[in-house]
Amino acid sequence: MKSDHFDDLLKRYNQNKLSAEEHEILENWLDSIHHKIDSSSWNEISRRRLEKNVLNAVFPIKSIWKRLQYILRVASVLLVFIAIGFYIYHNANTEISTDEVVVENRIVPGKSTGILRTTKGELVVLSDLHYDSVQRFGDIVVERIAEDEIFVKPIAKNSFEIQTISAPKGGNFTIQFEDKTRVTLNANSNISFPSNFSTTERFVTVDGEVYFDVQKDVYNRPFKVKVGETIIEVLGTKFNVRQIKDGGIKTSLFEGAVQISNEKFSVKLKPGDELDVNSKGEFKIKNFNSEQVGAWQRGFFSLENKNIKEIMTEIGNWYDVDVIFDDIDTNVKYKGSISKFSDIETILDILSLAEGNTFEVQERRIIVR
Secondary structure: OOOOHHHHHHHHHHOOOOOHHHHHHHHHHHHHHOOOOOHHHOOHHHHHHHHHHHHOOOOOOHHHHHHHHHHHHHHHHHHHHHHHHHHHHHHHHHHHHHHHHHHHHOOOOOEEOOEEEOOOOOEEEHHHOOOOOEEEEOOEEEEEEEOOEEEEEEOOOOOOOEEEEEEOOOEEEEEEOOOOOEEEEOOOEEEEEEOOOOOOOEEEEEEOEEEEEEOOOOOOOOEEEEEOOEEEEEOOEEEEEEEOOOOOEEEEEEEOOEEEEOOOOEEEEOOOEEEEEOOOOOEEEEEOOHHHHOHHHHOEEEOEOOOHHHHHHHHHHHHOOEEEEOOOOOOOOEOOEEEOOOOHHHHHHHHHHHHOOOEEEEOOEEEEO
């Protein structure tokens, strides 16, 4: 056969003039050239298999061997480009995916987030509710009245099922009750309350840090807050209560009066007083700076007279990161304040310059030395 047999074969194929035998020969060869491979797994074995399939195609005329070699080289080059293209595409996607993971793992400031745990155990993200929407969850109705606030009221007057609302790590949230009392949860804090307050008292249980703006109600029912084993009782007042991880409690009174008691003591505070109770139940009353205690509501971390462990615990809650302490000096006290909406690098730089602590960020962990 002449050397241009292959060209003639393709030409007659396009003109539909091949014999059955020639048609079968050409299809077998084309099948071998179009051998399906997965570019992601293209390797030397697959390349050799393709080469073998091409060389085994039924073309008995030796004069086309050079043309086959040429075509094989072209096919090999094309397949290499396909493999390279896939590699670039795959890695480009991988880089994008990695960037997305980095974005997801970035340490960013907290935001207004509240979560209701219904009596059936369901979790409702209250901050996702539409503004001015009113929805029923069990025996309570919830209305979204602001970006960071909901209004809660009971449905059935004879229901006292316990409801729990939390501000998770990385979130603050405010709840307004039917008596117009407002409570603001700091990050990693929660409050539990009945669907209806009883006829004799308004009773809630809190964990973490919560600011109360308690209103007097028409029935003169005292408002009682249980923190650990301690009860805070008021009629109408503004105060902040913070539960310390080691079991201590700090209650700071802004307005009105509160009576605080447990099995070891009973004291009454006046505005400007702060009760500091340690894990052993020992307490002391001192004056406090309202600007510093209320800083977290206004968007600041107050550093005043706090050690690095106290400061980084607050930062860990707000930025939703784990904080690990490695050989730190808790006797060193800080001063000033930092915006809660600064990027984490800025905050750590400021803290590092202030007292010489070093910080290592590992994904969503901060190691303090």
